[in-house]
Amino acid sequence: MERxxxxxxxxxxxxxxxxxxxxxxxxxxxxxxxxxxxALAALTGALDFAAVKASTVRNLxxxxxxxxxxxxxxxxxxxxxxxxxLLWPEPAAPRGAAPSVDEAVTALAGMTRASxxxxxxxxxxxxxxSGRYALxxxxxxxxxxxxxxxxxxxxxxxxxxxxxxDVEEYWHGQYAPYLPLFDWAANGAAPPTGDxxxxxxxxxxxxxxxxxxxxxxxxxxxxxxxDGIRVQLVSTGAETRVYSxxxxxxxxxxxxITGSFARRGVVDGELLVRGSHQGGSDGGAxxxxxxxxxxxxxxxxxxMLADYPAFVRLYDILIDGEEDLRMLAWEQRRVxxxxxxxxxxxxxxxxxxxxxxxxxxxxxxxxxRARDEAIEGVMLKRRDSPYVAGRRTGLWYKWKRDPLLxxxxxxxxxxxxxxxxxxxSDFTFGCWDGDPDAGxxxxxxxxxxxGFTDAELKLLDSxxxxxxxxxxxxxxxxxxxxxxxxxxxxxxxxxxxxSGLAMRFPRIARIRSxxxxxxxDRIETLRNLVHD
Amino acid sequence: xxxGRSAPIVLAMAAPFSWLRPDxxxxxxxxxxxxxxxxxxxxxxxxxxxxxxxxRGGHQRTIATPATLAIxxxxxxxxxxxxxxxxxxxxxxxxxVRATYFPAGHVxxxxxxxxxxxGERVVVTGDYKRRADPTCPPFQPVAxxxxxTEATFGLPVFRHPPIEREIGKLLAARNANPARCMLVGAYAxxxxxxxxxxxxLAGYSEPVWIHGAMERMCRLYEECGIDLGELRLVAxxxxxxxxxxxxxxxxxxxxxxxxxxLPDPLTAMASGWMQVRQRARQRNVELPLVISDHADWxxxxxxxxxxxxxxxxxxxxxxxxxLRWCELNQRxxxxxxxxxxxxxxx
Numbered sequence: 001m002e003r004x005x006x007x008x009x010x011x012x013x014x015x016x017x018x019x020x021x022x023x024x025x026x027x028x029x030x031x032x033x034x035x036x037x038x039a040l041a042a043l044t045g046a047l048d049f050a051a052v053k054a055s056t057v058r059n060l061x062x063x064x065x066x067x068x069x070x071x072x073x074x075x076x077x078x079x080x081x082x083x084x085x086l087l088w089p090e091p092a093a094p095r096g097a098a099p100s101v102d103e104a105v106t107a108l109a110g111m112t113r114a115s116x117x118x119x120x121x122x123x124x125x126x127x128x129x130s131g132r133y134a135l136x137x138x139x140x141x142x143x144x145x146x147x148x149x150x151x152x153x154x155x156x157x158x159x160x161x162x163x164x165x166d167v168e169e170y171w172h173g174q175y176a177p178y179l180p181l182f183d184w185a186a187n188g189a190a191p192p193t194g195d196x197x198x199x200x201x202x203x204x205x206x207x208x209x210x211x212x213x214x215x216x217x218x219x220x221x222x223x224x225x226x227d228g229i230r231v232q233l234v235s236t237g238a239e240t241r242v243y244s245x246x247x248x249x250x251x252x253x254x255x256x257i258t259g260s261f262a263r264r265g266v267v268d269g270e271l272l273v274r275g276s277h278q279g280g281s282d283g284g285a286x287x288x289x290x291x292x293x294x295x296x297x298x299x300x301x302x303x304m305l306a307d308y309p310a311f312v313r314l315y316d317i318l319i320d321g322e323e324d325l326r327m328l329a330w331e332q333r334r335v336x337x338x339x340x341x342x343x344x345x346x347x348x349x350x351x352x353x354x355x356x357x358x359x360x361x362x363x364x365x366x367x368x369r370a371r372d373e374a375i376e377g378v379m380l381k382r383r384d385s386p387y388v389a390g391r392r393t394g395l396w397y398k399w400k401r402d403p404l405l406x407x408x409x410x411x412x413x414x415x416x417x418x419x420x421x422x423x424x425s426d427f428t429f430g431c432w433d434g435d436p437d438a439g440x441x442x443x444x445x446x447x448x449x450x451g452f453t454d455a456e457l458k459l460l461d462s463x464x465x466x467x468x469x470x471x472x473x474x475x476x477x478x479x480x481x482x483x484x485x486x487x488x489x490x491x492x493x494x495x496x497x498x499s500g501l502a503m504r505f506p507r508i509a510r511i512r513s514x515x516x517x518x519x520x521d522r523i524e525t526l527r528n529l530v531h532d
Numbered sequence: 533x534x535x536g537r538s539a540p541i542v543l544a545m546a547a548p549f550s551w552l553r554p555d556x557x558x559x560x561x562x563x564x565x566x567x568x569x570x571x572x573x574x575x576x577x578x579x580x581x582x583x584x585x586x587x588r589g590g591h592q593r594t595i596a597t598p599a600t601l602a603i604x605x606x607x608x609x610x611x612x613x614x615x616x617x618x619x620x621x622x623x624x625x626x627x628x629v630r631a632t633y634f635p636a637g638h639v640x641x642x643x644x645x646x647x648x649x650x651g652e653r654v655v656v657t658g659d660y661k662r663r664a665d666p667t668c669p670p671f672q673p674v675a676x677x678x679x680x681t682e683a684t685f686g687l688p689v690f691r692h693p694p695i696e697r698e699i700g701k702l703l704a705a706r707n708a709n710p711a712r713c714m715l716v717g718a719y720a721x722x723x724x725x726x727x728x729x730x731x732x733l734a735g736y737s738e739p740v741w742i743h744g745a746m747e748r749m750c751r752l753y754e755e756c757g758i759d760l761g762e763l764r765l766v767a768x769x770x771x772x773x774x775x776x777x778x779x780x781x782x783x784x785x786x787x788x789x790x791x792x793x794l795p796d797p798l799t800a801m802a803s804g805w806m807q808v809r810q811r812a813r814q815r816n817v818e819l820p821l822v823i824s825d826h827a828d829w830x831x832x833x834x835x836x837x838x839x840x841x842x843x844x845x846x847x848x849x850x851x852x853x854x855l856r857w858c859e860l861n862q863r864x865x866x867x868x869x870x871x872x873x874x875x876x877x878x
Contacts, residue, residue: 012809013818065688066860072853073689077808086689086807144810 005134024155037177081136160185202389206396228272268316326387403487424464436518451507483512563627580658581642599641636660637671639722679841683849715797717783743781
């Protein structure tokens with residue numbers, strides 16, 4: 001565990017991508033199985049111990065430290081595991097040998113809700129603060145050390161001199177501690193295969209199109225950017241799965257989709273709910289709000305299926321039957337996708353139409369009208385691009401419509417997590433419910449925690465500290481003197497908020513220190529922008 | 533007043549410590565018309581130590597220890613209205629208030645101020661620590677009725693490790709990276725000199741390189757009799773000369789253009805905040821050194837227990853947690869909302 005703890009600490013303090021890669025590579029090369037496999041799983045967030053949650057750790061600490069002092073500390077440190085590692089009382093008796101990663105993982109996996117507090121305490125007593133941090137991170141996930149799964153896979157590939165695309169491919173269907181994967185990469189054994197399993201393939205992603213950039217539509221095809229969730233449908237013929245953008249299996253949430261797709265292959269598309277919001281009746285899709293009713297459910301009622309029928313708007317094909325199509329050009333894949341989709345149930349599957357624009361200027365004009373159609377924007381895909389994992393420059397672009405802007409007043413602020421743990425960085429803002437000079441009040445209309453630069457964050461943080469009028473636990477209420485220009489993609493009716501409105505993707509566009517609070521916008525203005 | 537009601541009876545005896553008024557600009561001593569560490573220019577200021585957030589320029593009269601006055605003169609260029617008060621010496625203020633200065637162990641010249649008036653004894657700590665420091669005399673516990681304490685590191689997660697361990701980390705990193713320059717961010721007053729003095733105690737006899745902004749303060753320490761060994765200025769040194777060397781600079785210069793002249797610097801920072809991983813990350817620090825000139829949680833709570841005052845006021849820092857500790861230990865306490873004290877540079 002000491003080596004893993006030292007790796008985590010070094011990763012925390014190493015900023016450069018290459019520095020992190022070197023640290024992980026060295027660890028993987030110099031650590032034995034199965035410890036290194038468990039560590040890799042921990043770094044990529046692949047471990048889950050049902051019996052140990054953040055609340056388990058919290059409760060364990062509440063038995064040893066005053067809960068108020070723990071909460072104040074957690075609020076400051078910004079991380080439960082780190083707080084607990086620092087507050088854990090050192091045992092009076094000298095501690096035994098530190099557990100190995102394998103011993104810790106085996107113990108964590110064997111814990112029940114009832115036994116976890118005692119067993120976890122036993123492990124913590126055998127570690128120093130740095131080891132306790134590593135153990136708690138291992139147990140609860142949420143590493144927050146800036147290691148993406150992708151980075152860990154690159155490190156794995158570089159450590160053993162194998163191709164990262166192969167690593168991505170073989171990774172799925174493998175489980176920690178990945179012994180066959182290490183055997184393949186480190187010892188030259190045959191690669192692990194998963195032909196008979198409906199495995200996830202890494203998504204191809206798009207870069208945002210920079211302002212002012214123009215593309216030649218002879219090279220790029222345009223499609224609408226639908227406001228749903230990206231999914232990958234994988235079928236072996238016998239079994240079908242729906243994967244989300246992050247590679248999570250969400251098949252159980254959408255039984256009507258898995259139930260109507262049984263053709264061996266892998267396709268890529270947008271999951272939406274039927275309706276006439278996005279693009280009108282021709283568009284055929286409801287708002288994201290409607291889709292949200294369906295997300296995150298483990299079981300789905302009949303009423304849900306009837307009220308919010310899901311479908312997938314297909315835009316790419318990766319594998320047809322036995323044949324991997326990913327190296328073909330987008331144009332060729334598109335033809336094959338149309339053939340593949342033709343026999344599918346039209347109630348559950350349709351094709352994302354190609355926008356017939358002859359020039360970039362024409363496309364720009366079409367995009368400008370997208371807001372009226374409640375569509376997020378357009379996608380541009382290079383006609384000759386293969387389907388490659390991740391975000392590659394020059395191949396796919398997303399070109400969102402320009403955001404809406406409104407002036408709001410800062411009302412509440414809360415400290416952030418992780419890197420922002422000491423900064424007030426989550427901001428709740430409001431608009432006037434009438435004429436502020438005639439006694440109108442501010443009602444919260446949204447919350448944002450990005451959009452500002454680091455320098456602006458410092459400014460906002462010191463404003464909050466100097467203008468606090470009330471504290472509610474971690475939340476500070478400010479004197480409502482600062483105007484923030486908030487950018488957002490759209491606004492919808494919502495029962496969740498007192499103002500009756502909910503914004504999509506709100507972010508702080510500008511700090512309007514120059515504008516007096518009573519000149520901020522009224523709720524009316526925002527309500528007039530609702531397109532539901 | 534409503535008709536038919538008599539005027540309220542004014543009690544002859546004043547409430548305890550009513551002669552001391554916490555104001556957002558600092559602690560105000562009413563009968564003496566004096567302020568302690570005021571954040572704006574006033575008539576008479578009692579200054580605990582030379583850090584800029586406590587010692588500001590522009591007062592008509594400043595009462596502080598000789599070292600603190602020297603530091604202020606260095607920073608603000610003038611010694612006008614300065615009145616020296618040595619450790620253990622008393623000064624009679626107006627209105628029957630007596631002020632006595634005692635070592636606070638924070639930085640060179642730092643003092644706690646004992647105020648005596650109307651039979652009540654009040655100690656204002658300013659910033660303090662209880663660990664040994666080769667650059668200033670140790671904190672001296674002073675019995676009092678009211679203890680006005682700082683709380684910069686007033687959370688139980690802050691337990692500063694022994695400084696020898698942190699200096700050892702720095703020397704080990706130097707040995708492991710002979711081609712890199714060890715760049716240590718340290719506050720120019722107090723922290724920098726303490727790190728240098730501790731390096732010397734650990735047997736490090738090579739020259740220590742310093743940023744130009746630290747030169748005058750280091751010289752002042754030497755004039756006060758604190759031996760810092762050989763110091764050299766980074767300015768003008770050939771790049772190659774700094775490989776494997778230890779360089780000290782103010783925290784703000786760590787990630788500034790200034791540090792680009794150094795050969796592949798390994799960025800370290802000497803601060804109590806380095807205890808928290810994400811705080812070190814915010815500073816782009818590769819080697820966090822948990823070295824603080826403030827009392828940690830155990831020192832803060834231990835000192836209140838040791839002094840055992842009737843009441844404690846908590847001036848600045850993480851006062852919520854220390855207030856809670858007082859509550860749990862059935863000690864009377866209140867938090868003062870003083871503005872303008874910054875603790876980020878420790």
